[in-house]
Amino acid sequence: MKKKTLATFEQVHGAPKINRLQKQLEQEKAKVEALAGVQNAVTVETRDNCRIRFALIGDTHVGSLYAHTDALQGFYSFANDEGCESVFHVGDILDGHRVYRGQEFELRDVGLDAQVDRLASIRLAGIQTRFITGNHDQSFKTAAGVNVGKTIEAATHGWEFLGEEQARVEWRTPAGAFSLMLLHPGGGSSYALSYRPQKIVESLGGGTKPDMIAIGHYHKAEMMPSYRNVCAVQTGTFQKQTPFMARQGIAAHVGGWVIDVTVGDGHNVINGQFVAFYV
Numbered sequence: 001m002k003k004k005t006l007a008t009f010e011q012v013h014g015a016p017k018i019n020r021l022q023k024q025l026e027q028e029k030a031k032v033e034a035l036a037g038v039q040n041a042v043t044v045e046t047r048d049n050c051r052i053r054f055a056l057i058g059d060t061h062v063g064s065l066y067a068h069t070d071a072l073q074g075f076y077s078f079a080n081d082e083g084c085e086s087v088f089h090v091g092d093i094l095d096g097h098r099v100y101r102g103q104e105f106e107l108r109d110v111g112l113d114a115q116v117d118r119l120a121s122i123r124l125a126g127i128q129t130r131f132i133t134g135n136h137d138q139s140f141k142t143a144a145g146v147n148v149g150k151t152i153e154a155a156t157h158g159w160e161f162l163g164e165e166q167a168r169v170e171w172r173t174p175a176g177a178f179s180l181m182l183l184h185p186g187g188g189s190s191y192a193l194s195y196r197p198q199k200i201v202e203s204l205g206g207g208t209k210p211d212m213i214a215i216g217h218y219h220k221a222e223m224m225p226s227y228r229n230v231c232a233v234q235t236g237t238f239q240k241q242t243p244f245m246a247r248q249g250i251a252a253h254v255g256g257w258v259i260d261v262t263v264g265d266g267h268n269v270i271n272g273q274f275v276a277f278y279v
Helices: 004-013 016-037 069-081 112-122 135-144 148-155 194-202 243-249
Strands: 042-046 051-057 086-091 128-133 159-164 166-173 175-185 212-215 221-229 230-235 255-263 268-276
Touching: 051 069, 051 230, 069 255, 069 268, 112 148, 128 166, 128 175, 135 148, 148 230, 175 255, 194 212, 194 221, 194 230, 194 255, 221 255, 221 268, 230 255, 230 268
Parallel strands: 042 166, 051 086, 086 128, 128 159, 175 212, 212 230
Antiparallel strands: 051 255, 159 166, 166 175, 221 230, 255 268
């Protein structure tokens, strides 16, 4: 059998087909590289002191009938008064599009434009919000191929897109580095509150673990100060319990965290304060 080469392929199929295939390959490569860039992004900051103070929130679900906007505004005001430098949001900023059956009947705002407009209209205290997207946000990408994170960043003031479903931030201080991983995982809630965070931390390879991991998606609030030397925080939610959550027996821990970190030589002092809102 005659060995096939690029030259013989060109003779049979012609140069136009080869050029088209090469162009498609380049496009696919660009997509993979772009996806890797937004899923594994690391933001590095250098500072001249060892204290870091920030807030952690998640699952605001703006556009839902059950989004607790008043609580969200109250939390931003509190975080601003407490001197937080940034608010880190671990995804599901928006409620999305057809994430589950019947979701369309639980929406206040239908469609990406309407939900982004609603987000932009919410008056939040003047703190920078740095965020990743979650599965509800990504539902718009699945439906129409839109980059939801960049859309939110362009339409809002003070919101910085860090990555799709995960990102890392590293502060380099005089006493050493401190790293924060933001993660919006998949799967459902478990009976034991700490089960999902434990499994997530266990899945992190040695040498790649952050000092702290902030976890969204489950609408729960919890802090494990040190599990495999990682401080794991479930960030809570700013969405009241929806009918879907009630049917599934899922509770909503409404509120957010104020985190204070002092980086030391070989140790970190981490204080977490959960600000709860009762519906």
